[in-house]
Amino acid sequence: MNYEMLVLDLDGTLTNSEKKITAPTREAIIEIQKAGKKVVLASGRPTPGVLPLAKELHLEDYGNYILSFNGAKIINCSTGDSIYNKTLPASVIPTVFEIAKDYDVDLLTYSSEAIISAIAPNRYTELESRINSLPIMRVDNFAEYVNFPVNKLLIAGEPEVTEKLEIKLKEHFHTLLNIYRSESFFLEVMPQNIDKAHSLQKLLSSLSMSADKMICCGDGFNDLTMIEYAGLGVAMENAVPIIKESADYITKSNDEDGVLYVINKFMR
Numbered sequence: 001m002n003y004e005m006l007v008l009d010l011d012g013t014l015t016n017s018e019k020k021i022t023a024p025t026r027e028a029i030i031e032i033q034k035a036g037k038k039v040v041l042a043s044g045r046p047t048p049g050v051l052p053l054a055k056e057l058h059l060e061d062y063g064n065y066i067l068s069f070n071g072a073k074i075i076n077c078s079t080g081d082s083i084y085n086k087t088l089p090a091s092v093i094p095t096v097f098e099i100a101k102d103y104d105v106d107l108l109t110y111s112s113e114a115i116i117s118a119i120a121p122n123r124y125t126e127l128e129s130r131i132n133s134l135p136i137m138r139v140d141n142f143a144e145y146v147n148f149p150v151n152k153l154l155i156a157g158e159p160e161v162t163e164k165l166e167i168k169l170k171e172h173f174h175t176l177l178n179i180y181r182s183e184s185f186f187l188e189v190m191p192q193n194i195d196k197a198h199s200l201q202k203l204l205s206s207l208s209m210s211a212d213k214m215i216c217c218g219d220g221f222n223d224l225t226m227i228e229y230a231g232l233g234v235a236m237e238n239a240v241p242i243i244k245e246s247a248d249y250i251t252k253s254n255d256e257d258g259v260l261y262v263i264n265k266f267m268r
Helices: 023-034 047-056 092-100 123-132 159-173 196-206 221-229 241-246 258-266
Strands: 005-008 038-042 065-068 073-076 082-085 105-110 115-117 136-138 153-157 177-183 186-191 214-218 232-235
Touching (some): 005 258, 082 196, 092 153, 092 159, 123 153, 159 186, 196 214, 196 221, 214 258
Antiparallel strands (some): 105 115
């Protein structure tokens, strides 16, 4: 199969344990773009948290793409244009805040310059800040302050608390929102029917490309749908068990240049 698109999760996949892309992997990704292959960075991170890696890989030079917020937004790095953009209903934001404030968690969303904290920053808020290289901005009236469209809310707290809150929010919103934990300590509150595969389908359609030409690499629960959807679904050696079980191929770990191994085997 002549694969034409490489879709890469970031944390635990493209980046190593130090959250860095190694030089050999970076050079290989630039090389396949020069050869006309499409590259998509597909992450739960907000768009500003993906942009530095996109710049490092020169995605803007080759008209390639960022899929952020677990699929709620796709942009063309060359033009900045949105290929797809799904935001939360404004009416749910005050309700999520009212429920979350009774738990020992922080509630977050994002502007282009900062992570907006609704309750009180904790160590998981600080982790999200470090991952995305964005400062934390604590606001007093979250529901009033967030008067602009947002692609997702994130609840950050201890695993046993986010587990309880996940149940509570799902009971309240039923199918109106997509609510799940991307990590044991991160509870994602997303627009309905949003996941990486759903958004990649939109992108492929805009490019008149079929999924069998696409390789998707990932390691976490939020990568499952795209790995099942891809022509070649690749699990990292460090992936969670369900990803390995669902993948067509298991590569080396993110600390062993697993993405480079995939490029060398299937795209060069």
